[in-house]
Amino acid sequence: MQDTNADQPWDVVVVGAGPAGATAARHAALGGARVLLLDKAVFPRYKTCGGGIIGQSRRRLNDRALATIEADLPEVGFSHRMGRVTRVRTEAPFVAMVDRERFDQANVDAAKEAGVVFRDGANVRALTDQDGHTRLTLADGDELVARVVIGADGSGGRVGRHVGAVMAVTDLGLEVEVPRRPEDAATGVLLDWGPHPGTYAWVFPKAETLTVGVIEQKGHADQTRRYLDDWIERLGLHPTDQDRSSGHLTQWRTGDSPLRRGTVVLAGETAGLLEPWTREGISFALRSGEWAGTAAAAYTGGDRTALDGYESRVRAELVPEIDAGAQLLRVFTRFPAGFHFLISKTPFGRGYFIRFCRGETTLARAFRHRWVRKVTGWLA
Numbered sequence: 001m002q003d004t005n006a007d008q009p010w011d012v013v014v015v016g017a018g019p020a021g022a023t024a025a026r027h028a029a030l031g032g033a034r035v036l037l038l039d040k041a042v043f044p045r046y047k048t049c050g051g052g053i054i055g056q057s058r059r060r061l062n063d064r065a066l067a068t069i070e071a072d073l074p075e076v077g078f079s080h081r082m083g084r085v086t087r088v089r090t091e092a093p094f095v096a097m098v099d100r101e102r103f104d105q106a107n108v109d110a111a112k113e114a115g116v117v118f119r120d121g122a123n124v125r126a127l128t129d130q131d132g133h134t135r136l137t138l139a140d141g142d143e144l145v146a147r148v149v150i151g152a153d154g155s156g157g158r159v160g161r162h163v164g165a166v167m168a169v170t171d172l173g174l175e176v177e178v179p180r181r182p183e184d185a186a187t188g189v190l191l192d193w194g195p196h197p198g199t200y201a202w203v204f205p206k207a208e209t210l211t212v213g214v215i216e217q218k219g220h221a222d223q224t225r226r227y228l229d230d231w232i233e234r235l236g237l238h239p240t241d242q243d244r245s246s247g248h249l250t251q252w253r254t255g256d257s258p259l260r261r262g263t264v265v266l267a268g269e270t271a272g273l274l275e276p277w278t279r280e281g282i283s284f285a286l287r288s289g290e291w292a293g294t295a296a297a298a299y300t301g302g303d304r305t306a307l308d309g310y311e312s313r314v315r316a317e318l319v320p321e322i323d324a325g326a327q328l329l330r331v332f333t334r335f336p337a338g339f340h341f342l343i344s345k346t347p348f349g350r351g352y353f354i355r356f357c358r359g360e361t362t363l364a365r366a367f368r369h370r371w372v373r374k375v376t377g378w379l380a
Contacts, residue, residue, distance in 0.1 A: 009133055010036045011300040012293070013146035015124050015159050017043065019282055020268025021152030022107035023289030024296070026062070028150075029114040031297025036144065037116050040123035040153075043108060047100040048175050048248035049282075050204045050211055052189070054095055055359020056283035060290065064106040064113075070207040071097040075188025076353070078344035080337055081195050082234045086344040087188070094357045095189060097206050124153070127162045127264065134264055148296040148307070149264040151271075152289065155249040160270040163261040167251040167272050168326070171279060172221060174228045175213035177244040178237050180205060190235075193340050194227055196220070197333040201231045212237065215279055218249065252276050252322055259311045263299070267292040273318055275363065276325040277332060283359075284318055324363035327376050 014025040017039035025037040039045075053061070053069065072093035077085040112118050123139040127149065136144045151159025155170065180187075187210070190203035194214065201214040214231055216224040232239060239245065253272025259265060267273070268285035275284065291310050298306035332339045342349040355361045366372050 009145040009147060010034055011146070012036070012148045012150060012296045013038065013134075013136060013144060014150045014152060014293075015039075015136070016151065016153035016157060016268075016270065017041075017108050017111075017118065017120070018047070018104055018152060018154065018268065018285065019107055020270070020285035020289035020292075021150065022104065022111045023060075023286050024150045024152060024267055024293035025116045025118075026107075026111040026114045027290050027293030028297045029111065029116045029293075031294055031301070033148075033297040033300050035111075035116045036146075037108070037111055037118045038122040038124060038138075039118075039120045040139075041120060043118075043120045044101050044105040046244060046246065047104060048173060048213075048246040049100045050175070050202055050213060051098045051100050051103065051206065052095055052204055052280070052282070053098055054280065054283055054357045056362075057286055057359075058096060059359060060283075060286040062107070062110040064110040065098075065103060068098050068102045068106045069096045070099060071205055073097065073188045073205070077188060077190045078340060079190070079192045080340040082192055082201075082231065085190065088344065088350050088354070089188070090354055094354050097204055097211075099206055099209075124158050127159065129262060132263070134262075147263060147300050150289075150292050150296055151264060151266045152268045152285075154269050155251045157270045159264065160266055163264055163266055164258050165266060165270065165272060166254045166257040168254045169276065170218045170249050170251040171215050172218045172224055172247060173213055173215040173250055173279070174224055174247045175211060175245070176228070176232065176239050177209045177211050178239050179243075180208055180210050192231065193332070193336045196223060196227070197336075198329055199224075199227060201227065203235065210237070215250070250274060250279050250281065252326070255319075255323075259314055260307060263307065265292055265296070265307055265310060271314070273314070273322070275321055277328040277363070278325070284321075288314060288318065320364035320367070321362055324367040327367070328363060331376050 011033035012028040075089040126137040128135045192201040199216040204211040252274040267288040273284035274281040295306040295310035
């Protein structure tokens with residue numbers, strides 16, 4: 001490809017074409033930068049993910065991504081250790097569902113529409129600092145030069161290792177997608193607070209499929225697999241060899257994990273931007289991707305403080321949400337039954353959960369109240 005010649009430095013190269021990367025690329029291009037978006041997979045590609053879109057995410061979706069929403073749901077059911085389900089229903093939907101294969105492709109298409117050059121099947125093997133630029137070496141031997149690199153290549157990604165990102169916790173998520181049956185027509189979201197510390201399971205209904213999964217801290221693969229098998233049996237589902245079954249690692253950062261090395265910046269999951277209690281990451285990907293892309297374009301346009309501004313904004317707006325989620329997870333890990341009662345049985349808990357999903361509040365906002373910090377600190 002002539003347009004990816006190493007003799008023509010790119011303003012911005014984005015590595016990873018998930019929500020964070022595609023969003024970063026689009027906003028960098030909209031800011032006037034010459035942008036190349038890379039992904040090692042060939043698109044469209046399947047991605048392990050529940051595909052839940054909360055209000056924080058929905059407000060930031062481009063028109064193409066909005067068109068991939070398959071379901072708007074007004075109901076959630078809660079259970080503890082696969083026991084009795086308590087359902088909460090609202091007048092208006094509070095969470096939407098997407099299929100990640102279509103959703104991610106839509107975000108890439110929106111980036112291309114903004115002027116981004118997209119190259120899939122491109123695996124970055126090495127990054128080298130070079131006279132204020134970054135040289136990227138691909139698996140096929142091609143070399144590229146960029147003024148700014150945005151790393152959005154996922155957990156354990158090459159760009160994250162280059163920057164030195166440090167993760168506090170890594171989870172293993174296991175998932176299966178099965179055809180949606182006639183009796184599932186009215187199914188809302190189902191969440192089960194699991195039998196092991198910090199675990200939970202889900203059912204997310206899409207237009208034609210049910211996404212069924214579980215998540216647990218990495219290191220207990222057999223136990224996690226048993227939880228998924230038990231959850232599938234509890235639901236009365238019968239996956240076949242033809243149904244999609246996959247696994248994925250999710251992670252969140254330590255408090256001092258770097259977001260940047262020179263002109264290489266991290267966004268989304270690569271930066272460990274994830275809410276630890278729910279493990280919700282799409283809203284973090286979209287926000288950090290938008291900010292990173294905008295900052296990268298401003299930097300290449302002459303604003304030498306723009307990348308500093310990106311770091312400051314992530315630390316000011318996203319890190320407090322991560323810290324609050326981590327504190328909530330510690331309480332949930334110690335008192336899952338009490339947590340289940342609060343969320344599913346009390347008007348306060350139910351209302352806060354719905355408002356959180358709608359994007360009307362955040363966990364960080366709750367932790368601004370002294371009594372919340374005091375109670376959770378005592379319980380954790």
